[in-house]
Amino acid sequence: MHKTLVVARKETKELMRTKSTMLIGLAFAFFFSLVYSLAVIKGKDSASAISLDSSVFYLSAMVGLFIAYMSTGQIFLREKADRVIETLMCAPVNLRQIWLGKVLGVTVAAYSLSFLTALMIIVISSILSSSLLLPTTAILVHVLLVIPTLIAAFAGLLGFVQFCLGMRESRILNFVIFAPLFAGLSGAGYVMGDSSAISWIQVGILFGISALLLAVTAYLTRRLSRERIVTTIT
Numbered sequence: 001m002h003k004t005l006v007v008a009r010k011e012t013k014e015l016m017r018t019k020s021t022m023l024i025g026l027a028f029a030f031f032f033s034l035v036y037s038l039a040v041i042k043g044k045d046s047a048s049a050i051s052l053d054s055s056v057f058y059l060s061a062m063v064g065l066f067i068a069y070m071s072t073g074q075i076f077l078r079e080k081a082d083r084v085i086e087t088l089m090c091a092p093v094n095l096r097q098i099w100l101g102k103v104l105g106v107t108v109a110a111y112s113l114s115f116l117t118a119l120m121i122i123v124i125s126s127i128l129s130s131s132l133l134l135p136t137t138a139i140l141v142h143v144l145l146v147i148p149t150l151i152a153a154f155a156g157l158l159g160f161v162q163f164c165l166g167m168r169e170s171r172i173l174n175f176v177i178f179a180p181l182f183a184g185l186s187g188a189g190y191v192m193g194d195s196s197a198i199s200w201i202q203v204g205i206l207f208g209i210s211a212l213l214l215a216v217t218a219y220l221t222r223r224l225s226r227e228r229i230v231t232t233i234t
Helices: 002-017 018-043 045-081 083-087 095-129 137-166 167-192 201-224 224-229
Strands: none
Touching: 002 018, 002 045, 002 095, 018 045, 018 095, 045 095, 045 137, 045 201, 095 137, 095 201, 137 167, 137 201
16 A cells, blocks of 8 residues: 555656646636636526535536546556556566556545545635635545546546557547536536436445445456566557
């Protein structure tokens, strides 16, 4: 576990120092927080809490997945392209520990901006409505527990794919995985943002799917081999 945390700290520091990713993430988070906050205050007072819940639910997930998508490309694909992964594989750490450490690094960076997004929606909505708007308990659990699990599952899947496939195939498959998921969350957020309440059932289903995906991907990492990763470096 100590070796995994060493890898995770390394990746987190590198991602946090990547100004382009962080600035894009902050700009993305602020813009959509403002857009969703404006949608929140358009509703009646009785519907504001529902709209706020939906906005936090969808947008925090969107930002987390977007940053995770950008980050995995940096710490998986770029390290393969620069052959840094070869040096890392020579260290006294196995492939599962490398994979998990990288996933944790991505999760920390992406979740930081996701949490900030949720906070900005609440603050901006409260300022614009001149009253304190707070999400329900289910949404708080979603932000604190479900979102980091979702990000870890998504980053873990992309990282596993990038380890197993060649550079070109990885980029194509990553986009195929990311685009429908991101578009679906974005569309659902706009459609349901002002009219549908988020229940414990929705939060529980998303958590269950995320945890299952993470567990399955972690199990599949047993099939990783140094030889296969080296042969995919071109």
